[in-house]
Amino acid sequence: MLDTATVDRASTFAPTWSGVIRHLHITPRAFLPMRSMPELNLVAGKGIEGDRYMIGREEGYYSSKPEEGRQVTLFEIETLIALKRDAGIDLGPEEHRRNVTTEGAPLTHLVGKQFWLGQVLLEATRLSIPCRHIEEVTGKSIFDPLINRSGLNCKILKGGTIRVGDAVRNA
Amino acid sequence: MAGLPVRGIKTVVEAIEDGGPGIKVYTLCDPDRWELPPFKPGAHIDIYLPGGLVRTYSLCNDPADDKRYVVAVKREADGRGGSIAFHDGVKAGDTLVVSLPRGGLRIDGAHHVTFVAGGIGVTPFLSAADYLARRGGDFTLHIIARGEPPLAAMLAPHRASGHAIIHDTRVSARPTLDALIDTAPQSAMLACCGPLDMLDAFERATQGWPAERVHVERFVAPALPIDPEARPFQLVLARSQREIEVRLGQSMLDALLKAGIDIPASCCGGICGACRIDWLEGTPVHRDRVLSPAERARSLMACVAGSAEERLVVDL
Numbered sequence: 001m002l003d004t005a006t007v008d009r010a011s012t013f014a015p016t017w018s019g020v021i022r023h024l025h026i027t028p029r030a031f032l033p034m035r036s037m038p039e040l041n042l043v044a045g046k047g048i049e050g051d052r053y054m055i056g057r058e059e060g061y062y063s064s065k066p067e068e069g070r071q072v073t074l075f076e077i078e079t080l081i082a083l084k085r086d087a088g089i090d091l092g093p094e095e096h097r098r099n100v101t102t103e104g105a106p107l108t109h110l111v112g113k114q115f116w117l118g119q120v121l122l123e124a125t126r127l128s129i130p131c132r133h134i135e136e137v138t139g140k141s142i143f144d145p146l147i148n149r150s151g152l153n154c155k156i157l158k159g160g161t162i163r164v165g166d167a168v169r170n171a
Numbered sequence: 172m173a174g175l176p177v178r179g180i181k182t183v184v185e186a187i188e189d190g191g192p193g194i195k196v197y198t199l200c201d202p203d204r205w206e207l208p209p210f211k212p213g214a215h216i217d218i219y220l221p222g223g224l225v226r227t228y229s230l231c232n233d234p235a236d237d238k239r240y241v242v243a244v245k246r247e248a249d250g251r252g253g254s255i256a257f258h259d260g261v262k263a264g265d266t267l268v269v270s271l272p273r274g275g276l277r278i279d280g281a282h283h284v285t286f287v288a289g290g291i292g293v294t295p296f297l298s299a300a301d302y303l304a305r306r307g308g309d310f311t312l313h314i315i316a317r318g319e320p321p322l323a324a325m326l327a328p329h330r331a332s333g334h335a336i337i338h339d340t341r342v343s344a345r346p347t348l349d350a351l352i353d354t355a356p357q358s359a360m361l362a363c364c365g366p367l368d369m370l371d372a373f374e375r376a377t378q379g380w381p382a383e384r385v386h387v388e389r390f391v392a393p394a395l396p397i398d399p400e401a402r403p404f405q406l407v408l409a410r411s412q413r414e415i416e417v418r419l420g421q422s423m424l425d426a427l428l429k430a431g432i433d434i435p436a437s438c439c440g441g442i443c444g445a446c447r448i449d450w451l452e453g454t455p456v457h458r459d460r461v462l463s464p465a466e467r468a469r470s471l472m473a474c475v476a477g478s479a480e481e482r483l484v485v486d487l
Contacts, residue, residue: 030177031271033206033237061177065437132439136271137208143440 011112019105019168021117022077023093026051030061031137034094042120044159047071048099061133069125069153073098074117076107079149087145095138098128098151105168107152114157118166121158128153179219179268180208182240187263190243191321194291195258196231199240199267206237211275212299213362213388216240219268221260226253229294229388230272231325233301240269243322245291276362276386278303284310285355287348287373289365291321295388296364300329310334313351315365317341348376364388400456404478408432408487409451417478424473432487434473441475448473453483 025034029052040048047054053063053070062070075098083089093101100117110124128151130143182199190196201207210216215229232241247254261267276299278284284303286296293314303310312335314320320337329335338346348369352361361380363373370387377385403419406426417426424446427434437445441459447470456479459472471485 028203028205029181029201031180031208032201033208035206059177059181062437063177065435129438129443130440131437131443143438147442 017104017106017170019102021100021162021164021166021168022103023101024162024164025094025097025099025101027097028052029059030063034097036094039161039163040099041161042072042117042156042159044156045071046156046159051099067125067153069155071156072100072117072122072154073128073151074100074102074105074107074154075128075151076105076149077101077103079146082149083142083145089140089142089145091138091140091142095134095140096146096151097134097137100162102168108149110152114171116167116169116171118162119158119160120156120162121171122154123157124152124154126153127151179217179270182207182267182269184261184263184265184267185239187261190245190325191319191323193246194243194321195246196241196243196322196325197257197261199242199269200238202266204238207240208271209237210234210240210272210298212278212302213276213295214272214274214298215295216242216272217270218242218257220253220256222252222256224253224256226257229298231294231297231322233305234298235302235305240272243291243294243297245321278308278360281360281384282309283356283359284308285352285359285361286310286312287351287361287363287365287369288312288314289369290314290316292363292365292369292388293321293326294364296362297322297325299362300334304329304332304334311336311355313338313346315340315345315369348372352376360384360386362386362388398477401477402479402481404480405482406478407452407482407484409484410487422474423471423476423478427473427487436474439474441472444472446473447471449486451484451486454479455483 024037024040026037026048027034028050042048052060075096080091083091108127111126114121114123130146130150132143135141135143183202184197185200186198188196210230212234215227217225217227219225228242230240231243232239244254244257246258278299288296296312300312312329315338317340320326326335355361361377363370374387401419404417406415406417406423415426415430417423424434424436435445437443442461444461449470455471456477457467457471458475461472462470
């Protein structure tokens with residue numbers, strides 16, 4: 001069992017890393033293909049302009065189950081590389097159905113923490129979990145290989161425009 | 172803004188056009204003209220019609236046309252009601268929810284495809300004809316019809332190129348399927364869609380062909396992959412004193428939702444824990460990866476659990 005000191009130390013430890021935004025995607029409604037975008041406008045406390053989970057105009061597959069941390073979702077490009085390497089599955093950044101594909105950012109370590117996405121400040125609320133819905137949409141058997149590395153759900157503390165190529169860094 | 176769960180793709184009816192005798196052609200689009208989920212040549216969608224009917228229709232447009240789903244519906248006065256609900260109840264501008272496209276013809280790599288269609292049975296082959304024509308594929312589309320062929324406008328470019336041949340049984344004798352198949356190269360893929368007697372005749376006529384190069388379009392929903400150990404069972408809801416059937420290939424969660432019982436669910440794959448319910452009697456078959464052995468002694472995950480016995484009692 002982890003002792004309190006370990007947990008406290010880990011919660012304050014700021015690992016050295018720097019990431020970058022590789023891809024941005026949105027879709028206005030459940031089931032529709034994700035569209036690649038050069039930039040996205042993130043609204044604090046609401047979501048992404050034009051995306052299906054923007055609070056106030058939800059049309060996402062999970063919109064009937066409201067969740068504050070679904071304002072923006074992130075996914076590691078390293079997982080796509082691992083899927084190909086370890087399972088022979090080609091999954092593109094437009095297929096994982098998260099909004100932001102990052103490289104170099106340890107997303108699974110960021111739950112409960114704040115970090116910057118370009119000029120936008122996020123707080124990670126929980127790890128995403130895979131769902132059968134994504135298998136239905138993509139036609140690919142990716143549920144099992146995505147367990148524990150299916151992305152990160154975040155709420156937007158400070159809004160703004162993010163662009164492909166922007167840095168991802170600790171707050 | 173919590174609403175009802177999203178069950179399908181929201182589309183609007185952009186246009187309704189005449190498709191020939193008794194046939195209407197419906198063009199469905201996303202409300203913002205966003206790209207629609209992709210489909211394969213010969214694929215079909217379920218459409219949720221006014222009055223609660225769900226019907227399956229072939230997509231008639233080229234799969235490269237990624238912003239439209241085009242379906243052709245022939246009014247069948249003696250049918251099960253779907254075509255009448257469509258013709259009489261659906262207007263331009265209406266919203267229709269449809270499923271993800273399913274199925275399709277395996278025509279990639281075929282040296283030649285010979286399609287045989289009876290009347291409105293041409294619909295699954297139109298998207299395939301457009302697809303093959305665009306890619307320079309070799310094919311012949313035979314349409315056997317009495318009088319004016321269905322969907323003449325969609326067929327026109329394929330008739331002009333010599334790929335589509337209309338056999339009008341008012342002006343000439345109905346060709347035998349043997350005769351049509353005899354014109355196909357030995358390496359051809361053969362596909363047929365039409366009335367049941369035509370499909371049966373086609374199956375007889377193609378008995379000598381390799382099965383992987385024969386496709387019969389029967390408009391029957393594809394079978395769900397079924398756990399060989401799974402059995403249908405009665406689910407008894409102890410508190411509400413109801414009993415519902417969980418069919419072979421159906422999840423307990425789906426049966427509960429269809430019975431109007433609102434069970435929270437999310438991943439539908441047995442890991443998120445959202446659809447956990449308690450069971451009271453029987454022998455659940457646990458297939459989740461979230462409950463501990465101790466938790467399984469009283470709970471199950473409705474999205475993946477089955478029953479080893481004919482009856483399972485749950486605390487709902």
